[in-house]
Amino acid sequence: MVGAKCPKCRKGRLFPVSIFSFNKLIDMNKSCDVCQASFQPEPRFYDGAMFISYAFSVALVITVFVALNLFLEKPALWMYLSAIVIINLLLLPMMLRYSKVLYLYAVGKLKYQDTASK
Numbered sequence: 001m002v003g004a005k006c007p008k009c010r011k012g013r014l015f016p017v018s019i020f021s022f023n024k025l026i027d028m029n030k031s032c033d034v035c036q037a038s039f040q041p042e043p044r045f046y047d048g049a050m051f052i053s054y055a056f057s058v059a060l061v062i063t064v065f066v067a068l069n070l071f072l073e074k075p076a077l078w079m080y081l082s083a084i085v086i087i088n089l090l091l092l093p094m095m096l097r098y099s100k101v102l103y104l105y106a107v108g109k110l111k112y113q114d115t116a117s118k
């Protein structure tokens with residue numbers, strides 16, 4: 001799952017480009033090029049993934065809050081805000097992708113099948 005691979009065969013890639021290609025960040029393969037499993041079980045399937053990226057953001061804000069309080073005695077509000085914005089920008093590509101990966105693994109009903117044994 002960490003490698004954003006197909007849930008079914010664990011070989012095919014979920015995304016056509018690397019995580020550093022910012023212009024094609026949202027692009028996703030429609031189906032697995034190894035086992036042909038569909039990554040888009042229904043239209044608007046990934047609307048639910050929005051909730052996961054929202055949860056990521058909330059976790060991020062909490063983490064920043066705790067970390068700043070650990071390292072600084074009295075962090076100012078602008079420190080919180082700028083830290084959150086900067087980290088959000090850095091992690092946004094990752095969050096966008098992994099919310100989809102998580103969602104596909106959790107809801108996509110694709111079970112792992114070892115294609116190598118066939």
Ligand SMILES: [Zn+2]
Nearest residue numbers: 006009032035
């Ligand atoms: Zn596959």
